Amino acid sequence: MERAVVLKGITKRFPGIVANDGIDLEVKKGEIHAIVGENGAGKSTLMKILAGIYQPDEGEIYIFGKRERITSPGRAIELKIGMVHQHFMLVDRFTVLENIILGAEKRAGITIDEKNSRKMIEELLSLYNFSLDLDARVEEISVGQAQRVEILKVLYRGADILVLDEPTAVLAPQEVKELFVNLRRLKEEGKTIIFISHKLDEVLEIADRITVLRRGRVVGTVMPSEVTKEELARMMVGKPVFMKLEKASVPTGEVLLSVKDLVVKESTGKTVVNGVSFEIRGGEIYGIAGIEGNGQKELAEAILGLRQISSGQVTICGRNAGNLSVREIRDLGVAFIPEDRHRQGLILPMKVWENMVLGFHRKKEFLKGRSLNLKAIRKFAEKKSEEFLVMLSSIEQSIEGLSGGNQQKVILGRELSREPEVIIASQPTRGLDVGAAEFVHKELLKKREEGKAILLISADLEEVLSLSDRVGVIYNGRITAEFKPEEVTLEDIGVYMLGGEVKAGEGA
Amino acid sequence: MKKRYYIVMLRILAPVLAIVLSALISSAVILAIGKSPLQVFYTIFKFSLSRLDSIAIILYNATPLIFSGLAVSIGFRMGLFNIGVEGQYLIGAFFAALAGFAIKGLPVFVHLPLVILCGALGGMLWSFIPIYLKVKRGVHEVISTIMLNYISYSLIHYLIADVFLDRSQKLVEGLGGILTRTPKLPPSALMPKLHVFLGLFGIQLPRHVYLNWFFPLGLLMAYLIYYLLMHTPFGFEIRSVGQNPEAARTAGIKPERVYMAGFLLSGAVAGLVGLSDLLSYFGYMDLDFPRNYGFDGIAVALIGQNNPLGIVLSAILFGFLKRGAEGIQTQLNVPMDTIVILQAVMIMSIVVITKVMNDYIKRLERKESVICSSQNSSLPA
Numbered sequence: 001m002e003r004a005v006v007l008k009g010i011t012k013r014f015p016g017i018v019a020n021d022g023i024d025l026e027v028k029k030g031e032i033h034a035i036v037g038e039n040g041a042g043k044s045t046l047m048k049i050l051a052g053i054y055q056p057d058e059g060e061i062y063i064f065g066k067r068e069r070i071t072s073p074g075r076a077i078e079l080k081i082g083m084v085h086q087h088f089m090l091v092d093r094f095t096v097l098e099n100i101i102l103g104a105e106k107r108a109g110i111t112i113d114e115k116n117s118r119k120m121i122e123e124l125l126s127l128y129n130f131s132l133d134l135d136a137r138v139e140e141i142s143v144g145q146a147q148r149v150e151i152l153k154v155l156y157r158g159a160d161i162l163v164l165d166e167p168t169a170v171l172a173p174q175e176v177k178e179l180f181v182n183l184r185r186l187k188e189e190g191k192t193i194i195f196i197s198h199k200l201d202e203v204l205e206i207a208d209r210i211t212v213l214r215r216g217r218v219v220g221t222v223m224p225s226e227v228t229k230e231e232l233a234r235m236m237v238g239k240p241v242f243m244k245l246e247k248a249s250v251p252t253g254e255v256l257l258s259v260k261d262l263v264v265k266e267s268t269g270k271t272v273v274n275g276v277s278f279e280i281r282g283g284e285i286y287g288i289a290g291i292e293g294n295g296q297k298e299l300a301e302a303i304l305g306l307r308q309i310s311s312g313q314v315t316i317c318g319r320n321a322g323n324l325s326v327r328e329i330r331d332l333g334v335a336f337i338p339e340d341r342h343r344q345g346l347i348l349p350m351k352v353w354e355n356m357v358l359g360f361h362r363k364k365e366f367l368k369g370r371s372l373n374l375k376a377i378r379k380f381a382e383k384k385s386e387e388f389l390v391m392l393s394s395i396e397q398s399i400e401g402l403s404g405g406n407q408q409k410v411i412l413g414r415e416l417s418r419e420p421e422v423i424i425a426s427q428p429t430r431g432l433d434v435g436a437a438e439f440v441h442k443e444l445l446k447k448r449e450e451g452k453a454i455l456l457i458s459a460d461l462e463e464v465l466s467l468s469d470r471v472g473v474i475y476n477g478r479i480t481a482e483f484k485p486e487e488v489t490l491e492d493i494g495v496y497m498l499g500g501e502v503k504a505g506e507g508a
Numbered sequence: 509m510k511k512r513y514y515i516v517m518l519r520i521l522a523p524v525l526a527i528v529l530s531a532l533i534s535s536a537v538i539l540a541i542g543k544s545p546l547q548v549f550y551t552i553f554k555f556s557l558s559r560l561d562s563i564a565i566i567l568y569n570a571t572p573l574i575f576s577g578l579a580v581s582i583g584f585r586m587g588l589f590n591i592g593v594e595g596q597y598l599i600g601a602f603f604a605a606l607a608g609f610a611i612k613g614l615p616v617f618v619h620l621p622l623v624i625l626c627g628a629l630g631g632m633l634w635s636f637i638p639i640y641l642k643v644k645r646g647v648h649e650v651i652s653t654i655m656l657n658y659i660s661y662s663l664i665h666y667l668i669a670d671v672f673l674d675r676s677q678k679l680v681e682g683l684g685g686i687l688t689r690t691p692k693l694p695p696s697a698l699m700p701k702l703h704v705f706l707g708l709f710g711i712q713l714p715r716h717v718y719l720n721w722f723f724p725l726g727l728l729m730a731y732l733i734y735y736l737l738m739h740t741p742f743g744f745e746i747r748s749v750g751q752n753p754e755a756a757r758t759a760g761i762k763p764e765r766v767y768m769a770g771f772l773l774s775g776a777v778a779g780l781v782g783l784s785d786l787l788s789y790f791g792y793m794d795l796d797f798p799r800n801y802g803f804d805g806i807a808v809a810l811i812g813q814n815n816p817l818g819i820v821l822s823a824i825l826f827g828f829l830k831r832g833a834e835g836i837q838t839q840l841n842v843p844m845d846t847i848v849i850l851q852a853v854m855i856m857s858i859v860v861i862t863k864v865m866n867d868y869i870k871r872l873e874r875k876e877s878v879i880c881s882s883q884n885s886s887l888p889a
């Protein structure tokens with residue numbers, strides 16, 4: 001069989017770390033090849049090399065048998081390699097069509113030849129069985145659709161080799177299914193697909209072959225039929241991972257967080273949270289399941305005081321938090337793990353140790369007189385980096401240089417080490433590898449056992465169901481259903497998440 | 509390892525190289541006016557650096573620019589553009605002058621600090637307007653500070669030429685009218701020169717040199733601001749808000765509050781910009797009071813990369829250029845306009861070249877640490 005991509009001895013170094021260390025990889029034409037590995041194993045780096053974003057320090061690349069140097073993203077496109085990044089790169093205000101042709105416009109004289117472009121895209125849509133409204137604005141479409149736009153962008157540029165970096169991290173189960181249908185269809189048409197994921201079930205379901213990376217090296221390439229999830233996890237981490245969570249039964253305490261008839265509006269007047277109510281007691285995890293963009297971000301931000309509350313009430317540890325500042329709310333003992341770590345969780349150009357105390361830099365233990373006690377801060381950062389297993393070369397490193405998962409661990413270290421009473425965790429394990437995710441889950445369960453109240457917002461249903469004591473499904477700013485996890489199946493919740501109703505008799 | 513020395517060398521050489529290259533570029537301008545570049549540069553260096561008093565004048569020239577570069581840099585660190593240092597220092601200077609001539613009979617150790625404080629207060633007051641408008645009303649600070657610069661020009665003119673005009677002046681013989689200036693400040697409000705102090709070390713400066721205690725004060729200010737930024741919680745907040753206001757807000761820092769306090773601080777420092785001239789050279793404020801320090805401060809902050817030490821050095825560079833310009837003007841008879849062009853060309857090329865050099869150094873450093881790390885990583889992990 002023809003080989004679409006062959007990598008030989010690819011090495012890529014960053015300050016203080018070897019991200020890729022002599023990687024050999026073969027991807028056959030027309031296969032779906034999954035790449036898995038721990039956070040910081042070098043997956044994204046390898047893919048960026050393939051997409052011309054980084055240049056390898058050593059090694060050779062062969063595309064369809066020919067030795068190539070992929071010197072730029074433009075060169076990658078010439079070689080028919082297209083990458084879909086984990087973070088979407090779309091222009092919100094543009095329509096789907098405009099986004100697809102952006103940067104690769106067909107011209108008619110000095111104007112853009114929209115008619116021809118539209119025809120081409122419509123042909124692609126019908127060839128691959130994609131459904132998309134080309135005239136919808138990107139800001140109005142769902143995450144799953146946005147992903148399809150990203151894939152179409154790549155196809156429109158003529159890609160034969162598609163690289164997808166964690167495409168399923170933000171999708172609901174139904175959307176993942178649709179994506180997989182799309183991917184299989186692409187494969188039938190002879191496209192080659194390389195995709196990265198931390199969700200091993202998915203990988204086992206869709207991939208033809210799986211390559212495991214660990215610390216910048218290839219551990220092995222396996223067929224999904226030959227391995228179990230546990231074996232795969234062990235290959236990644238290098239030691240056994242137990243994927244069963246021990247959830248102790250914990251007596252519940254006082255109500256620590258209560259939200260009553262909460263309404264939050266955008267500055268445009270659009271209602272984004274529409275009368276949400278729930279109570280969380282100490283020792284309880286309340287899960288909110290839902291597809292991104294249904295008000296969960298705004299709900300979390302309103303509780304934290306980042307957003308104005310239009311009506312309703314938020315009570316934290318018995319105090320009305322309605323008109324407290326973020327600082328005051330945090331001082332009540334609220335920890336926040338934001339879903340968008342780059343925008344809300346971290347200050348990217350700053351160093352690891354600076355990020356480790358962001359927001360707590362005025363705490364007594366970090367001050368000496370009126371100045372910062374840099375020694376104490378550094379020591380704290382060292383300790384937390386170790387405790388939370390952050391992979392880094394030094395705490396003096398800028399946080400930008402850490403892999404996605406390790407950046408998340410810095411946030412967790414910072415937020416969870418402050419003895420919070422209430423924890424708002426938005427997508428706390430997004431982008432984390434199995435080991436790290438397990439670690440976070442254990443931390444959250446530990447906090448639960450310590451009698452803290454936890455609001456867990458996640459698009460990862462399995463996570464919500466396995467951790468929560470109660471689950472609310474959010475759709476369109478409302479909690480449309482509430483369950484105990486043992487009362488429902490994944491499928492039922494999935495239907496609610498998409499705004500449907502489970503007919504009596506069909507559920508449970 | 510060899511490479512590491514190379515990097516350190518480059519670091520030191522970068523600004524020098526930038527200056528040399530920019531000299532080459534300015535040579536084109538010099539050639540265009542029919543002079544010999546070699547002669548011009550020879551004159552600049554000889555005139556500026558061959559005598560002690562000339563060096564003192566360079567430092568004197570640098571003094572206001574240290575303050576204004578620092579003021580601008582505080583804004584930059586928060587992600588704000590304080591284009592209004594220009595207006596803030598004029599208002600600050602006027603406040604200082606007012607406190608100087610309106611109060612009489614105070615001993616120098618009370619009066620002088622009071623005058624300086626009033627200068628800072630004036631600058632702060634003038635910076636309050638734009639930052640209040642920004643924080644409360646969302647008015648972009650660039651627009652409001654530019655407008656306030658114009659207002660300050662006219663306001664100062666009005667105050668000097670009308671309200672506080674010194675009408676008690678004796679008519680200068682042969683001149684029809686009195687000078688348009690404020691009353692003179694009493695000696696108790698003036699800043700002593702450095703002459704006596706330097707005399708202790710055997711350095712004798714002639715009387716026409718006005719280097720005064722504001723220069724060491726500027727150095728102290730640079731250190732204080734460095735300390736504030738890197739070692740205090742407030743400085744940490746300034747940097748956080750400057751890099752990512754949304755993450756700072758999520759962490760419980762109120763960007764608006766930081767903007768407010770930081771901008772007032774910037775204004776207070778700006779208020780000191782004109783005092784070296786006011787309190788040691790003029791002794792009163794008139795319509796010819798020096799302008800443009802605020803704008804020069806933007807260039808100083810850029811070349812100094814918002815780093816206090818860098819700002820001090822780039823302010824001295826500016827002082828040197830100014831002194832050199834005086835040299836070629838008087839000794840080579842080059843018209844003033846050409847010198848202004850020459851200065852602008854030099855500044856522009858220095859800005860560009862330092863940027864390019866620094867990027868190059870950064871890239872080298874990256875490679876360097878990679879070499880070290882690959883040595884480490886050969887150990888089993």
Ligand SMILES: Nc1ncnc2c1ncn2[C@@H]1O[C@H](COP(=O)(O)OP(=O)(O)OP(=O)(O)O)[C@@H](O)[C@H]1O
Nearest residue numbers: 014019039040041042043044045401402403404405
């Ligand atoms: N631009 C960069 N500068 C410095 N170091 C980097 C840079 N990009 C990646 N690294 C480092 O290279 C290593 C591999 O990073 P990479 O992003 O490829 O990991 P990953 O396998 O994609 O991890 P994750 O699953 O967390 O996304 C990490 O240790 C990271 O710190």
Ligand SMILES: [Mg+2]
Nearest residue numbers: 043044403404
């Ligand atoms: Mg990655």
